[in-house]
Amino acid sequence: MSNLPDEAFRDTIGTIDEGGKRKYIFPKKPSGKFYDYRKWVSYVLLAILVANPFIKINGNQFMMFNILERRFNIFGFPFWPQDFYLFVISMLVGIVFIILFTVVFGRIFCGWICPQTIFLEMVFRRIEYWIDGDRGAQLRLSRQEWNAEKIRKRVIKWIIFFLISFGIANVFLAYLVGSDTLFLMIEQGPIAQASNFIALLIFTGVFYFVFVWFREQVCIIACPYGRLQGVLLDNKSINVAYDFVRGEKEEGRAKFNKKEDRATTGKGDCIDCHQCVHVCPMGIDIRNGTQLECTNCTACIDECDSIMDSVGLPKGLIRYASEDEIVKKEPFKFTARMKGYTAVLFILLSVFVGMLFLRADVQAIILRLPGQLFQHKGDKISNVYTYKIVNKTMKDYNDIHFELIDQKGDIKNVGSEHFKIIKEGISQGTLFIEIDQAILESDKTKVKIGVYNGNELLETTTTNFLGPRSFN
Numbered sequence: 001m002s003n004l005p006d007e008a009f010r011d012t013i014g015t016i017d018e019g020g021k022r023k024y025i026f027p028k029k030p031s032g033k034f035y036d037y038r039k040w041v042s043y044v045l046l047a048i049l050v051a052n053p054f055i056k057i058n059g060n061q062f063m064m065f066n067i068l069e070r071r072f073n074i075f076g077f078p079f080w081p082q083d084f085y086l087f088v089i090s091m092l093v094g095i096v097f098i099i100l101f102t103v104v105f106g107r108i109f110c111g112w113i114c115p116q117t118i119f120l121e122m123v124f125r126r127i128e129y130w131i132d133g134d135r136g137a138q139l140r141l142s143r144q145e146w147n148a149e150k151i152r153k154r155v156i157k158w159i160i161f162f163l164i165s166f167g168i169a170n171v172f173l174a175y176l177v178g179s180d181t182l183f184l185m186i187e188q189g190p191i192a193q194a195s196n197f198i199a200l201l202i203f204t205g206v207f208y209f210v211f212v213w214f215r216e217q218v219c220i221i222a223c224p225y226g227r228l229q230g231v232l233l234d235n236k237s238i239n240v241a242y243d244f245v246r247g248e249k250e251e252g253r254a255k256f257n258k259k260e261d262r263a264t265t266g267k268g269d270c271i272d273c274h275q276c277v278h279v280c281p282m283g284i285d286i287r288n289g290t291q292l293e294c295t296n297c298t299a300c301i302d303e304c305d306s307i308m309d310s311v312g313l314p315k316g317l318i319r320y321a322s323e324d325e326i327v328k329k330e331p332f333k334f335t336a337r338m339k340g341y342t343a344v345l346f347i348l349l350s351v352f353v354g355m356l357f358l359r360a361d362v363q364a365i366i367l368r369l370p371g372q373l374f375q376h377k378g379d380k381i382s383n384v385y386t387y388k389i390v391n392k393t394m395k396d397y398n399d400i401h402f403e404l405i406d407q408k409g410d411i412k413n414v415g416s417e418h419f420k421i422i423k424e425g426i427s428q429g430t431l432f433i434e435i436d437q438a439i440l441e442s443d444k445t446k447v448k449i450g451v452y453n454g455n456e457l458l459e460t461t462t463t464n465f466l467g468p469r470s471f472n
Helices: 033-054 080-104 108-112 116-131 135-143 150-178 179-186 194-214 219-224 224-232 242-250 299-311 323-326 336-358
Strands: 061-065 071-074 077-079 238-244 318-321 362-368 373-375 378-391 399-402 408-414 419-421 427-436 446-454 455-467
Touching: 033 061, 033 108, 033 116, 033 299, 061 150, 071 080, 071 373, 080 108, 080 224, 080 336, 108 116, 108 224, 116 135, 116 150, 116 219, 135 150, 150 179, 150 194, 179 194, 194 219, 219 378, 242 323, 299 318, 318 323, 318 408, 318 427, 362 446, 362 455, 378 399, 378 455, 399 427, 419 427, 419 455, 427 446
Parallel strands: none
Antiparallel strands: 061 071, 071 077, 238 318, 362 378, 373 378, 378 427, 399 419, 399 446, 408 427, 446 455
8 A cells, every 4th residue: 555645735834833833944965966066057157146237248237227217237238218118028038938947847947046045055054054064963053052152153154144145235236226336335435325325234134134034935935936836837847856656656665674675575765764855945845746845956856866876776766857757657748838938938039139139229209399389480380399319328429410311401409409418318408390381291291300420320210290281
C-alpha cells in the first residue's frame, strides 16, 4: 500500500505554526552542482544590477525609472511622457516573457533571477552562515539565552545587514532619481538634499526589515507572481518535482537499511531523511507536490542527489521534470498554449522594435490656440498656434526654427525666430502661420511644418489651418 502524504499541507503554510504564529526558517546551507551554478548566475546579475544606474550610453543612464519627473531610461533609450506608449509596450513584453517562461519552466525566475531571492540567499544568508553557523548552530543560537556570545553575534550580523541594506538603498535610489542626483546628494550632504536623504533612509529601513525579518514572506504574501503561477502551470510545465512514482513505489517511503536490497522489497527510493525539507529556504516539503511557496531554487535537488549518491541509489529522485514526465513518462513538448504565448511575444517585440526605430529624438506638438479665429492681414490669412518641442537627446540644439514644407507661406515665432533647446529640455511658445488667401482651397487646410536645426530637419508635424469658406 502506498505511503502517500495526506492533503493537509494544502491548507497550511510551511512558515506558519498550528497557532497561526510565524515559524522562522533555519535552512541548511545548500551545496552541490545547481547551487554552484546559481552562485555564478547570482554574482553576474548582482554586478549588472548594481552597475546599471551608473552606466551611461550617449549621456543617458542605462536604466532609470524616475517616476516623479516621468523620465525613464531603458537600455540607454530615454522615454518621456510623450513616449509612454513605448514604455507600456516594453512592460507588456516583459510580462508576456515571464508568463511564457513560467508556462514552460515554472517558477524558475524566482529561484534564479529575482533580486529578492538573490540578495537573500546569496548575500544575507551566506553572511548568516558565516557568523551564526549552519542550520543546527542557528537553531541552538536562537534557543539559548541572551549571553555574551549571542549578543556579539547578533550585533555583528545586524550591523553588517544594515550597511548592506544602506548600500542597496543607494543603488535603488540611483534607479529612481538618477545616479547624478545621488552623487550630488553625497557631495552636498543630507541637509541640502533632505528629501532624497529621507527617501534613502526609508528605503534602507524597508530593505533591512525585509532581509532581516520578513524574508521568504515576501514571496509568499507580497509577491503577485507567486499567485499568478497557479494559473499558468499545468501538467506539462517543467518544475522542481519529486518523482513520487519512484520514491513511493508499492510500500511507500522507508528508512534506509544497508543490509537489505531495496529493489526487491517494494520500498520507494525516498529514505525519508527530511534533508530536502531542512535545506528548503521556504520551509516546504517538496514531496507533497508543486506548492505556491516553491521558488524552484534547486536546493532540494542538490541535497537529494547527495543523499542518493551516499546510499547507492540513482540520482534524480527530485529533479526538473513535468508531472506528465513523471506519471506518463512523456518527454517535454512545446504545447499549443506555449506556441500562442510565443507568437504574442514575437508580435509585441516586433511592434516595440519598429516603434523604437521610428521614434524621433525631437518631438514637436503644434496646436491651434483654442477659441481663436483666423485673421485677415491684407491678402494673407493668419492663424495663431502654440508649440511644444521636447529634446529627448543629450545634446543642445542651438538653431531651432520652423518652416512650412508643403505650403507657401510664412511662420513667425513670437520672440526670436531662431532659438535654442538644451539637452533633455522643453521649449514652448506661440507662433503665427500666414498663407495667401488665393492658394487656400477650403476653409480647413492641413499643413505640414518642419522643425529644423540649421539646415537639418529634426521632426515634422501637421496641424490644421483655418480660412474663410470658399463659395466657388
